[in-house]
Amino acid sequence: MRTALGAAAAVCTVTAVLPGAAVAQAASVADGGGAGVERISVAADGTQADDNSAGASITPDGSRVVFSSSATNLTPDGTTGGDRVYVRDQRTGQTRQTGQLRPLQAPVISGDGAYVAYPVQWVNDVRIRQYQVSTGATASLNCSAYSCNQPSLSGDGGYVAHVVFSPRQPSFGQRIEVQNRSTGADQTVAAFGHTYPSRPSISGDGRYVAYQDGKTEDVFVWDRTVGTASGPIEGPSAKASLVQLSDDGSKVVYLSGSDTYVHDVRSGTARLVPNARGLAIDPTGRYLLYAPQDTTGPSLTLLDLWTDTDETVSDRPATAGAGAVGAGGRDVVFQSTADDLVPGDTNGKSDVFVRHFS
Template sequence: MRGIPNRSTTQRVRSTLSATVVVCAVTLVAPTVATAAPPGPTVATGGSSVGVERISVATDEGYGAASITPDGRSIVFTSLKNGPAQGGNAVYVRDRQAGQTRTEPLSEGWTPAISGDGRQVAANAPRQGMTAERIQQHSLDLGLLPVTCGRCNQPSLSADGRHLAFGLLLHPPLNRHVVVADRNGGSETIAVLNTSAPARPSISGDGRHVAYQDLAYRTEGVYLWDRTTGTTSGPLEGPSTSASLVQLSDDGNKVVYLSGSDTYVHDVASGHAQRVANVQGVAIDPTGRYLLYTPSGTGGPSLVLRDLQTGADETVSDQPATAEVDSVSAGGREVVFQSAADGIVPGDTNGTSDVFVRRFS
């Protein structure tokens, strides 16, 4: 692993690019009194016992793209139905402790991100009447915080929601930028990639580190930016192999990436990577100890949680299911996932995708 000055990241791998740096700023709007949002879907209560809870139980639409906060209290998820009240896919946050679900006032959203405290949500959505994407961010305290750029996507929020990492695609020349915006003002371009492929930025809880992938020819790999030192390290998997990013742990100590048929968990402090053979990593818990993965092959469970210290596995779902990043709470206590299978919980007969959370302790 090699350290390189932050601003030379662009020069190191992209000598043919222009020196233009595009900054995408986040502008705060004055707090306003929020209008009442349309009611969210009916949800199950509880969530304190070992087992599976269905978070979305509406009978007329499907749900997916769910993430959970480190304490397991809040879950953000999207609807898969065009709702007239929202103009597109709605974004919901389920507060499991309060037993309430709120509808986020976002015009439309896919793959939403939630801050660690559960008070802010960001989601990418198409600009109205356009195909280019943008990001909307909503704070319970500050209202909507618009990102003033087009073609922004793949949001990742720090624990307090102050820092937002995202991908920005400039056209022309279709180069992907990795940007970190500060809710208090300003932003920083931490990488300019010689590709339009997704960068999948993942930010640590304290906003210090951002992991991202570069899938450009000759530079394919996973990189880690450090705000404190202003340097970027990588490729983490070494120069002779290629990799794609899964997720950075919330504590910033573990970077999960895929290389070949295996998953690797890179320890930032030591520089060593733990190999988990013949599995596809999906997410890691905030402490970096528990890995959610999909086993290779067609038989067996669809999602498994592994304790990387003991090697012990727990089945999350033995029926077809998928999950996103940030889908495991701290200590591997809960895992949120989505599945269209019937019979995961009693009474699930709507025949469409729902969001579930499995609690292990």
């Protein structure tokens, strides 16, 4: 069921959207691809994970989900001892372990589902390992002999936006770079003399990179074609933290105070979603996944920014991250310890679920 939102109020270049109280209940297991909730942190035969699973992202078409898990029974050759990364193919129902190393951050997946990347400990440094899902082939980003992390993949995995920590900055600091997987060439997007998180987020075509200056709490958008950055997009008087750039490069979601803003890259205007913590945006920039600040309602809600309507993703305690929403808002991946979202959830662990909307 959809809940209509109140009339939007325009103030300067910011449009306010008032999240309504969504009333839809999370369904049980999805039936034949229809609406409902499906648990995907399971083995190919449906056996539930024997330990915690989390940190999931989904491809735009909903065909593949990447997540991390410390379970040992998701694949026949599951690795023991700490988290590993898995890719669930929704078309075949197969779950595959991708790489043998422990992820230091949530894994990310390319838009076509062909590549997965995540940072790992490498001797005394941190390296980003990129894996081809179909073959398991690996590649490590050239980080100029220094640590790199916070990867973001373009639609075909050909470009990787990431952060390099280097003592060659004015003081020990960081660079945001985009590396071309085919040539190994790097393009510097920005450099900071500090190590506050930058959270780069690259568009599907690799043209735009959104990032934050974590020290000044400003958000910027870099256009790789013209080699310039716009911003801070939140204006000079506000403080902001980046959530995600939409796959088409049209929208940037950022947080400021207790509110969420959706910035339109083309017009330079922003849309306010008050009393909401934005978590992710779908590839088209139309659907915003958020957690209401009001803890008496649903834990996760999907807002259609065109029609100002809400849909409940989960009315049980749940969390999600960037990359959690498929194109058109049809699929939303999240994690929860709730044991009543689907039948037979008896492991008492955090599981990964997909909410399907018909």
